[in-house]
Every structure is written in C-alpha cells, then in structure tokens.
Amino acid sequence: MKEGVKVEVSSRAGRGPGAGRENLAGWLFLAPVVLILGLFLLLPILMALWVSLTSWNGQGSPFTGKVPFVGLDNYTRLFTQDDLARQDFMTSIRNNMYYVAIVVPVQTALALGLALIVNGRMLKGKTFFRSAFFFPSVTSSVAISVVFLFIFANSGAVGSLLGLFGIKGPEWFSDSRGLLHLLLGGLGLVDPQHPPAALTGGGPFGLSWWEWLAGPSVAMCTIIMLVIWTTSGTFMLMFLAALQDIPVTLEEASLLDGAGRWQRFRYVTLPLLRPTLFLVLTLGLISTWQVFDQVYVMxxxxxxxxxxxxxxxxxxxxxxxxxxxSGTAISFVLFLLIVVLTLIQRRVIRDRSVDGGRAARVQRSS
Structure with a gap:
C-alpha cells in the first residue's frame, strides 16, 4: 500500500506547475528548429503540392488565382491518358526499375564484402584500403561522371583497350538496344537490329512488351557501373562499424561449437547486421530512385x-x-513510390527477422 501511495503521489507531482514549466521550456528550445523546418521544408512542400494541381507555365505567380486549377489531371495523365507524357513517364519508370534492380543488390553485396575484407584481423594496411575504398564516395559525382564519359567514349580508353584484342568496342552512348536484345542477337535468336515482331504489340501503360523486357541499354549499364563504384565505399563504412560492434565472444563461442567460416557468417554475423542491412538497403533504394546528376552529365x-x-x-x-x-506531379508520384517501396522493404526484412528468430529458437530447443 505504501508503494502505491508513493507512486500516486509522484504521478500527481509530475502533473504539477513544475511539469508545466518544464514542458514550456522544452517547447521553447524546440521552437527554432520547428520554425526553420516549417519555413524551409514543410511550406515549400505544400507550395509544390499546390503547383502540381495547376497548369502553371512559370510566368507570374501560381498563388495569385490567375493560374488555371486542374486538380488531379496532372497525375491522371501519367497513368491513363495515352500520349507522349505517359509514354515518357513509363519509360523513365522502366529505366529506373532496371537501375534499382541492379544497383541496390550489387552495391550492398560489394559494400558488405569490402567491409568483411577490411575488418579482417590478418589484413595489413587497413587504413590505406579503407581510404582507397571510400575515396570515390567523397569525390564530386559530376567530376567522376565527366571522367567516365571520356573513358567510355567511342575513342576512349575502354574502346582503345578492346581494340588491342581485336574487339570493336560498342558505341556506349548511342546504342539504344537493351542487354537482352544484344545477348539474344549475339546468339542468333533474334534480329540484332530489330525487336521480335511478336513482342512489339501493346503492353502495359503504353509500352510494348519488348520495351519492358529488353533490359537496360549499354549507356544505362555504364551509369550503373559508375554509381556502384562511387557508392559502395559509404555503405562499406556502415557495415564496418556494425561489424566492429559484434562481440568477439560470440565468434569465439561459435568456433568452440565447431562452426565454419560460412556458418559463422550466416548464423552469427548476418543476423546481427540486419539493422544495418535495412539502413543500407533503404538508403540505396531512395538514392537510386532519385538518380539525376549522372544522367544529366553523361x-x-x-x-x-x-x-x-x-x-x-x-x-x-x-x-x-x-x-x-506536370513536372511537380512527377516528383510527388516518385516520392509516394519511394515511400511505398520502403515500407514494403521494411515489412519483408522484419518478417524474415521474425522467422529467423523462431527458427533459431527451435534449433536451440532441439
């Protein structure tokens, strides 16, 4: 009873005038940050949302009432109206889907592999390798894009190197055929210059089936290689920090249990890296759907x-x-797409984490 009285008294004391002054002081400290975020983040987002509901052409102000209000027409045109705007938007979605499907898994696996190498106890010169792997990430993406543009030009270093072996280098930034088209054409299964007639019919959202299935172009693959090279170093540091937080006692216990290197990685290291893995995949997903500067430069x-x-x-x-x-509407559709994919990714990783924990408990109990 005495403990109950003490708890009740302390809870009443927490609702006294002292607590109100603490709350007021807290809000006063937060007020500058809330004001800055509201003024420079929330307000521009709301203004951009209003612009996406109008047909503003950049002349005058879109908030004077003189700009025609079109409602959701800018959004519905991207999905329902059969015109060039929808075709370009769906083409961009297709290209970005190829880009995300290749970049996110490859850069994540490469970053994890580099982190495991750098974290090795027997490796000498760790500082040098960490700096070397991370250096492309801190270099200007515009500068690296210009360098890659020269390297993969028709008379660039890569084409000259292929020429030494009697291989004619591809025209990297002028060949619009997809990788699947090039592969099947090289095997003689399809016409190397023209798509199969059976797949040129109408597909979803105004694109033919062949346009959805032909794969990324050679130019897009060049951009993919550039991005993987420049982003893996940053994610390597995240994985490296997580690896160094794993208790050594867990690895020693797994060694005593007779676990091999692959078993230690699968059942000890990888489950402990799950929060970092989710962070890396989320950041990779967001950045790949927002790719702009490499495309603009190259x-x-x-x-x-x-x-x-x-x-x-x-x-x-x-x-x-x-x-x-329409341009603002595209950006908001892209924002919603990123949010939905991030939530799906979080749900998938969480479900796998729960299933893995149940399996581990069952294995220990058996």
Missing amino acids: SQGNPAKTTLTPAYLSYRTAFRNFDYG
Missing part, C-alpha cells in the same frame, strides 16, 4: 530515352518544357 536521357529517369524527367518537364504542374 546522357541527358539519351539514347532514345533509355537513360531517362523520373527525377530527370521531372526536371526536364518543368524547367525545359515549362510545364511546372
């Missing part, structure tokens, strides 16, 4: 729009075609 959506991405399409629609309503 290809500007060419050849034949095979490197066009939603972020670059939003920029081109707004600042080149002066259709700010």
Whole structure:
C-alpha cells in the first residue's frame, strides 16, 4: 500500500506547475528548429503540392488565382491518358526499375564484402584500403561522371583497350538496344537490329512488351557501373562499424561449437547486421530512385530515352518544357513510390527477422 501511495503521489507531482514549466521550456528550445523546418521544408512542400494541381507555365505567380486549377489531371495523365507524357513517364519508370534492380543488390553485396575484407584481423594496411575504398564516395559525382564519359567514349580508353584484342568496342552512348536484345542477337535468336515482331504489340501503360523486357541499354549499364563504384565505399563504412560492434565472444563461442567460416557468417554475423542491412538497403533504394546528376552529365536521357529517369524527367518537364504542374506531379508520384517501396522493404526484412528468430529458437530447443 505504501508503494502505491508513493507512486500516486509522484504521478500527481509530475502533473504539477513544475511539469508545466518544464514542458514550456522544452517547447521553447524546440521552437527554432520547428520554425526553420516549417519555413524551409514543410511550406515549400505544400507550395509544390499546390503547383502540381495547376497548369502553371512559370510566368507570374501560381498563388495569385490567375493560374488555371486542374486538380488531379496532372497525375491522371501519367497513368491513363495515352500520349507522349505517359509514354515518357513509363519509360523513365522502366529505366529506373532496371537501375534499382541492379544497383541496390550489387552495391550492398560489394559494400558488405569490402567491409568483411577490411575488418579482417590478418589484413595489413587497413587504413590505406579503407581510404582507397571510400575515396570515390567523397569525390564530386559530376567530376567522376565527366571522367567516365571520356573513358567510355567511342575513342576512349575502354574502346582503345578492346581494340588491342581485336574487339570493336560498342558505341556506349548511342546504342539504344537493351542487354537482352544484344545477348539474344549475339546468339542468333533474334534480329540484332530489330525487336521480335511478336513482342512489339501493346503492353502495359503504353509500352510494348519488348520495351519492358529488353533490359537496360549499354549507356544505362555504364551509369550503373559508375554509381556502384562511387557508392559502395559509404555503405562499406556502415557495415564496418556494425561489424566492429559484434562481440568477439560470440565468434569465439561459435568456433568452440565447431562452426565454419560460412556458418559463422550466416548464423552469427548476418543476423546481427540486419539493422544495418535495412539502413543500407533503404538508403540505396531512395538514392537510386532519385538518380539525376549522372544522367544529366553523361546522357541527358539519351539514347532514345533509355537513360531517362523520373527525377530527370521531372526536371526536364518543368524547367525545359515549362510545364511546372506536370513536372511537380512527377516528383510527388516518385516520392509516394519511394515511400511505398520502403515500407514494403521494411515489412519483408522484419518478417524474415521474425522467422529467423523462431527458427533459431527451435534449433536451440532441439
């Protein structure tokens, strides 16, 4: 009873005038941050949302009431109206899907592999290798894109190197055929220059089935190699920090139990890296759907729009075609797409974590 009285008295004391002054002081300390975020983050987002509901062409102010209000027409056009705007948007989604499907898994696996190598106890010169692997991540993406553009030019270093072996280098930034098209054409299964007639019919969202299935172009693959090389170093540091937080006693216990290297990695290291893995996959997913600067510098959506991405399409629609309503609508659709994919990814990783924990408990009990 005495303990209950003490708890009740302390809870009443927490609701006294002292608690109110503490709450007021807390809000006063938070007020500058809330004001700055509201003024420079929330307000521009709301303004951009309003622009996406209008047909503003960049002249005058979109908030004066003189700009026609079109509602959700800018959004519905991207999915329902059969015109060039929907075709370009779906083409950009297709290109970005190839980009995400290759970049995210490869850069995650490469970053984890580099972290395991650098974290090895027997490796000498760890500081040098950490700096070497991380250096591309701190270099300007524009500068690296320009260097790659020269390297993969028709008369660049890669083409000259292939020429030494009697191989004619591909025209990296002028060949709009997908990798699947090039592979099947090299095997003689399809016409190397033309798509199969059976797959040129109407597919989903205004694109043919062949356009969805032909794979990324050579130019897009070049951008993919560039991005993987420049981003793996940052994610390597995240994995490295997580690896160094794993208690040594767990590895020693697994060694005493007779676990091999692969078993230790699968049943000890990888489960403990799950939070970091989710962070890396989430950051990779967000950054790959927002790719812009490499496309702007290296290809500007060419050849034949095979490197066009939603972020670059939003920029081109707004600042080149002066259709700010449609350009802003594309950016909000991209934002919703990123949020949905992130939630799905979180759900999948959480479910696997729960299933893995149950399996481990069953194995220990048996």
